[in-house]
Amino acid sequence: MKFEKTTLQDVFLIKPNIYHDERGHFFESFNHDSWKKQGFNNTFVQDNQSFSKKGVVRGLHFQLAPYAQGKLVRVISGRVLDLALDLRPESLTFGKYELFDIDGINGTMVYIPEGFAHGFAALEDSVFHYKCTAQYNKASEAGLLWNDPSLNISWGIENPIVSEKDQLLPLFEDLYKEA
């Protein structure tokens, strides 16, 4: 598996070695020792899976400390535009985001550390899987509006399906007014 930098500090892509044969294919989606060699000293404590119909946008979500989550995300089937937004004021890439076009064929994974907001758009019917470094904690849930004009995110979907909860999330500038 190859670890590649992105434009965001501490966000990286993980490209697995995929072994194809007449039965199909095989790849390691997580390997403790490979991650340790990269200096990763955290532990994944929860795995999540969701299915999204084509045209769904979920996010942008994060959990507040002490339940902040690092997430290792991947698409099992389908295709997703995945987004990480740096919310760490001390970071060189604070306020910046990057979109990653990932699918169930190339198996590319994205690691999004604690301190980022995360969201994704399902460009096809998609099964999405992610490992988290902290448990779900309802009281710590927080987020930002998926279509905040100041972020101007090109989700590649017109009139997406968005949960009621996500439609009520605050704007980026309001989040920092509240802080």
Ligand SMILES: Cc1cn([C@H]2C[C@H](O)[C@@H](COP(=O)(O)OP(=O)(O)O[C@H]3O[C@@H](C)C(=O)[C@@H](O)[C@H]3O)O2)c(=O)[nH]c1=O
């Ligand atoms: C996230 C989560 C939700 N739930 C429950 C709460 C609710 O009844 C139902 C659906 O929750 P949500 O609407 O929050 O699901 P969803 O919008 O898919 O939330 C996820 O979005 C992506 C973008 C992320 O980054 C994740 O961390 C997570 O916030 O599942 C859990 O039991 N455990 C969990 O870890």
